[in-house]
Amino acid sequence: MADLNTITQALIAGDKDQVTGLVQKAVDENVAANKILNEGLIKGMDIVGDRMQEGDMFIPEVLMSARAMSAAVAILKPLLGEDESVVTGKVVIGTAKGDMHDIGKNLVSMMLESAGFEIIDLGVDVAPEQFVQAVKDHQAQIVGLSALLTTTMPMMQTTIDALKQSGVREQVKVLIGGAPVNQEFADKIGADGYAPDAGSASKLAKQIMS
């Protein structure tokens, strides 16, 4: 039986080959993909974050963990959200300007994609104008904003303001997320929704479209 704890440990160690090997093994043993994700990988990333804050882990190591995480998620991608009903809609998603964190945002994109959404992923460090332009270009219904830094959270407000100013705010629903963000902040900046993780992000998006 696959041990999710070993996955967590391998992820913290930043050992990409071991992580992907263990994840593949768990998949082969029919462990549910979202269980592997939540109880193995995301748990590991949380520990990485704590250690980073404590000064026990540093950027190169965090990057190695992040790389291992992305590779593992790629294996899980086709299996996540398999059981979910399919909707249609276009989502423009990106990480706020000044912010380079994209693991969480990528997970959200994946879940939304597997739920049937068409994803226009603008990547990281996305300026408000880029969001506005993409909404116009693609006639999207949802804008997803991710921020992992307290210093880039205000950019979400700026982005919503830019959507308003360019007259497209009413045609989209804005969903926000990222570790430092919460419902209260979402309410404060006038976002339409907040989700704490990729699973609930996908549910929320579906609710909006139905």
Add this chain to the structure above:
Amino acid sequence: MAITHAHASGMGGMRVAGDLVARVQMARGMKLAQAKAYVAEKLAVDVSELTDPIVMTEVRTDLGLGVVTPLPGVPKGIEAKFNIARVLDIDINCVKRFRERTRF
């Protein structure tokens, strides 16, 4: 800021015995208390007198260790350092080099 430190907690440099204690620390790797005791013994003064400019000016003048106000005939610069090396019984790098270069 430098002057504030000098007054608040510094030994006082060459107006007292600060440089001498520093030399011993640098040459022998001694911790402060030990270095102070060593210098006091070599100069035949009390540890508490190491930071007394009245006592130390007299001692430095007598032993030729260099003083702040350069009186005529009193050892200065490298001359004083020859005396410091001998009195404290430590090696001073530039004194050794001086000997080598002057073949003295």
Add this chain to the structure above:
Amino acid sequence: MDQFFHRMGDGSAVQMTAKQIMADLVEGSEDAADRGKIPPLAKEEYDYLLDIFCSPHKFISVEPGREVILTYDAATLKIRRVGVHVDRIQALQIYEKIMGADTMELAHVDYSYKPVKPIATFEQPILEQALLATHIPLFYGAQPNLGLYSQPDGPFPNPSELMPMGKIKEAQESYEAALEDLVKDIVFVGSLMYESGADGINLDTAGAAGDADFLATLIATEKLKAKYPDICIEIGMAGEFVLGMHSQLTYKGERLAGMYAHQQVKMAEAAGATIFGPVSNTNTSKSAAWNLARAITFMKACGEIANIPIHPNMGMGVGGVTVNDQPPVDVVSRSSAAMTTLCRLDGL
């Protein structure tokens, strides 16, 4: 409740009650204790600190007999930086005769080993002349400054460009290659200055570019010491904590990234350093009380474990001193006196 004049880490004035000051002292010390995994200060130490912060006096000092060696780094730069254009030997004479220095340092304006290397033979005669004319111990010093070895300043690929491209191994290898060159430069310049007669070699702001910078400093120290067993080497740190820019470098089997003063000093000792200059940084948005209690907690732990003399760094923005061009006498004298009184230290 009585309000006392106090300052923040940026030097700005505030009024605080004794209770608030005490709360900040405890919080600052506990922050250090928590980060360094070291003991916080004891009741008498908090009481002493509260006492000096509530004192109406402008200037606080140590008790006679508790004075420590005062080392000035980069003295020749500092006097010219304020627009006093004396030459460097005159600057040194001012430090020994007027500023009360116990030791001082000759430094070049570039203050890094790499730029000093090509002009080292021009620096030597100045050092030699200075040694003839001065009395107190004279260091030659500069910063390791590993940052100068990567592009565009040096030959090696820039790790901060490689890292975001996901080239972690390459970034780490670049640090490893760069540090070898840095070691060579420090040993080269250090050797010449020692042979000219310097009383000591100062490796100032070690670790500024992270763990690789610190490792280079340690290896260079080891090499200089092997070459000249009597050489005096002072290692002064750049910050309180070794940043893991490479993150996996070790010295004598210990990982350097994440080390605080009390761990760094053991590395300096193992490398053969004569004197170690630990650092604790000042947080500008916290009070002087918070910063000083925190700094003393770190320095105390370092002093207790050190077998070599330690000279905590008490310049602008470190050791509880505020971050300004002109740190106020009230806060500097309090930091200076308290650090010296409460820590087992050998100099500043």
